[in-house]
Amino acid sequence: MPYSLVIFDLDGTLSDSFPWFRLHVNAVAERFGFRQVKDEDVDGLRHASTREILDFLEVPRWKLPFIARHVRKLKTAHAASIPLFDGVESMLDTLAARGIRLALVSSDSEANARQKLGSRAGLFADYDCSASVFGKARKFRRVVRRARVAPGATIAIGDETRDIEAARAAGIAFGAVTWGYAAEKALRAHQPELVFTQVAHIAERLLAAPKRDR
Structure with a gap:
């Protein structure tokens, strides 16, 4: 896996x-x-x-x-x-069906997040929300600890440079998406492990990735 x-x-x-x-x-x-x-x-x-x-x-x-x-x-x-991007629902379905544990760390509230996710909210095993601007690293560590998964078996996926910095601080990998707030060039300058240019690529590339030690 x-x-x-x-x-x-x-x-x-x-x-x-x-x-x-x-x-x-x-x-x-x-x-x-x-x-x-x-x-x-x-x-x-x-x-x-x-x-x-x-x-x-x-x-x-x-x-x-x-x-x-x-x-x-x-x-x-x-x-x-506020809609989900096209393809997000099927991507989440695919990851969950393959047994990958999903979590959400957001600056928004959990209630807002669940409303936006709609019927897919239940696919997420953990929510750690209302993050401060530079407070995601602590939340990443907390989610990893609760999941009882090694940092090396974990990847965070987001659209801002501060998310990459938080993942680095938490000792986990990062996948940058290019359709969000930060430009692709700015994201690539921070050297994320993966860069996704289409929503469908998330499931494709994660499921094809080498096995990570738990």
Whole structure:
């Protein structure tokens, strides 16, 4: 068997939330007093690291928990309108059918995550949600420990450079998806173990991967 445990990110990885983010980000910026995002800023931000993005937007670090809490509340009101990417449901079905344990680590709340995942929410054996901006490494370690799977048998899959950094800190592999928030070039610069350019490739490549020691 390939990786025994796959830890997914949600926004930008399984759910197509970027259009929702663009629609609401400037209202959030006005509320919390950071720089608004112009259309011409988007490409540059997609090529930047999370810290560079925060610096560009002039977001004080102490405000991050309050901003995150507010965004989660906004998403609660709109979770049903944020779709999964095409092919996500069949990909999750395939992995689960092959006996791979699925987990979710997200900055969103568990309730919002389950609503977005819909009928596939039950495929996930573990949820560790409401992660802080730079708090995923601790959650990755916790999920691995609860699963009783070796870090070497675990891969995290996400769409941001901070997710790669968190996986490195937790001692697990990382698979980067190119259809989310960060640009492919920015992700590849962090040298993830795998890069997925299509949703269908996730199951194909994970199931074809060499066996990992448990």
